[in-house]
Amino acid sequence: MPLCDLDKRAPLGKKVMGLDVVVWWDRNENEWKVFDDRCPHRLAPLSEGRIDQQGRLQCVYHGWCFGGSGDCKLIPQAPLDGPPVHSFPIACVLVYPSTVQNGIVWFWPNADPQYKDILTKKKPPYIPELDDPSFSFHMFNRDIPYGYVVTDFIFY
Numbered sequence: 001m002p003l004c005d006l007d008k009r010a011p012l013g014k015k016v017m018g019l020d021v022v023v024w025w026d027r028n029e030n031e032w033k034v035f036d037d038r039c040p041h042r043l044a045p046l047s048e049g050r051i052d053q054q055g056r057l058q059c060v061y062h063g064w065c066f067g068g069s070g071d072c073k074l075i076p077q078a079p080l081d082g083p084p085v086h087s088f089p090i091a092c093v094l095v096y097p098s099t100v101q102n103g104i105v106w107f108w109p110n111a112d113p114q115y116k117d118i119l120t121k122k123k124p125p126y127i128p129e130l131d132d133p134s135f136s137f138h139m140f141n142r143d144i145p146y147g148y149v150v151t152d153f154i155f156y
């Protein structure tokens with residue numbers, strides 16, 4: 001997703017290679033985050049939520065709030081003197097490893113914890129012209145219902 005198509009004030013949902021993801025700006029960690037676009041509570045799309053006053057991603061349905069690590073920070077309905085249900089692993093959102101390169105948010109399409117640091121070893125393809133001010137270009141994104149192999153063919 002090109003950065004020029006993202007808004008730090010609002011999450012954005014996308015379907016990429018069959019995965020429903022939400023991209024959002026985590027101002028606490030100064031990073032774009034890519035989460036599974038399903039709230040762990042009742043599976044509402046987190047992309048329809050908002051960024052709350054503490055900079056957390058908040059689900060539109062019952063207001064659960066998530067930090068940049070996918071950890072649930074708040075369950076508004078949970079009694080304050082009850083068990084810390086928000087900290088239970090089942091209350092976490094899946095987080096995809098992501099990075100920014102060439103003005104584009106990239107993500108690794110597998111949220112399994114074994115890939116948590118994958119982007120330190122495997123980088124997205126670097127396109128030097130996109131960082132070269134002597135080149136001009138226009139970025140946009142468009143949803144195309146193809147597999148990635150077919151779209152590779154189109155762009156090359």
Ligand code: FES
Nearest residue numbers: 039041042059062
């Ligand atoms: S579905 Fe997200 S808080 Fe209930």
